Amino acid sequence: RMQGVVTVAGAPSAGKSYFAIATAVDNALDESNPWDVFYFSAEMPRDYFWDRALRAAASHDLTFFECCSPVHRRRTEEYASTVPIPPRLALVEAGIGVKMTDIVDFLAEHVGDRPTLVVLDSISSLVDNMDDVEGDSFGMTNLKAVQRYATAVRRITRGHVAWMILSELNKEGRAKGRSLDHRSDLAIAMAPDPENGRIKRITITKSWFSETGPLGDFILQPEIARLT
Numbered sequence: 400r401m402q403g404v405v406t407v408a409g410a411p412s413a414g415k416s417y418f419a420i421a422t423a424v425d426n427a428l429d430e431s432n433p434w435d436v437f438y439f440s441a442e443m444p445r446d447y448f449w450d451r452a453l454r455a456a457a458s459h460d461l462t463f464f465e466c467c468s469p470v471h472r473r474r475t476e477e478y479a480s481t482v483p484i485p486p487r488l489a490l491v492e493a494g495i496g497v498k499m500t501d502i503v504d505f506l507a508e509h510v511g512d513r514p515t516l517v518v519l520d521s522i523s524s525l526v527d528n529m530d531d532v533e534g535d536s537f538g539m540t541n542l543k544a545v546q547r548y549a550t551a552v553r554r555i556t557r558g559h560v561a562w563m564i565l566s567e568l569n570k571e572g573r574a575k576g577r578s579l580d581h582r583s584d585l586a587i588a589m590a591p592d593p594e595n596g597r598i599k600r601i602t603i604t605k606s607w608f609s610e611t612g613p614l615g616d617f618i619l620q621p622e623i624a625r626l627t
Contacts, residue, residue: 402608403584404553408566408574413589414599414619414626415565416443417451421466421625424455426516427488434487436516437509439502440525441493446548448490451624454479458623472622495528499541499548506552506560514559519545521565522579550582571607580605585619592616597624 409415419438426434440448440623457479458466465471470614491505506517519525549562566574580586586605592598601614617626 402561403558404424404549404562404582405585405587406564406566406574406579406583407560407587407589408568408580408604409589410568410591412596412615413591415519415589415604417619417621417624418589418626419520419563420448420451421455421517421564423488423518424452424485425459427485428456428459433513434516435509435511435513436485436488436518437506438488438518438520439491439493439525440520441497441528443520445490445492448485452490453482453484454622456485456622457482458625460474461623463627465587466620466623466627467618472620476622493519493525493528496530497525497528498530499544501549502600503552510556514561515559516563517549518563519549519565521567522574523567546582554583584608587614601626 407415407418412589423436423438424554434477439449454476457475458472460473461475465475493502504516506515509626522542522545525545529541545564549564552560553562564574564578564579568574574580574586583605584607585603588602588604590600590602592600597619599617599619601612601617603609603611
């Protein structure tokens with residue numbers, strides 16, 4: 400149940416996409432508080448996305464114990480091949496030449512009465528796919544445009560349209576773009592354990608509505624496309 404603008408920052412293989420896809424699936428399948436979810440992918444191939452999404456959908460109702468059980472994970476992995484695509488989850492591929500105005504126009508056409516979650520995976524790849532701005536070799540102009548549009552849409556819709564923006568890290572170890580964390584309602588940092596890549600450490604670095612600090616270590620379970 401992400402609210403406002405959420406930034407998820409981390410190095411490659413930190414588990415950002417697994418975290419985002421499972422969140423997207425859970426929002427789309429929540430019958431008590433249904434959301435429409437649009438997942439804008441600028442880097443992940445379509446078949447990889449749906450493989451993970453269906454694994455997450457198959458494990459949507461599992462208890463924590465079942466998620467941690469190898470037996471239940473194997474059963475869920477087999478079950479995933481029969482699970483239908485969640486009807487409120489849509490994948491939108493953001494390829495070469497995409498503009499932020501294209502995304503806003505898409506949302507203007509498709510956002511309905513239900514609250515909507517927009518996932519950008521990732522802001523770095525999205526900016527790489529945009530046309531270059533003359534005199535801006537580092538893509539900062541496009542990066543700022545994505546930030547401003549996302550926060551403006553969140554503000555104008557009073558949170559009816561929420562955002563999850565995935566980001567690689569800058570040289571300071573923060574989300575790319577100097578003000579992205581600052582503009583977010585919630586900022587999450589993810590990092591793999593240097594000795595065991597399946598372990599992902601999650602830290603809340605900024606929040607308007609909760610405490611900040613380490614959230615804990617989580618184990619990536621690829622069979623069910625979730626962190627437990």
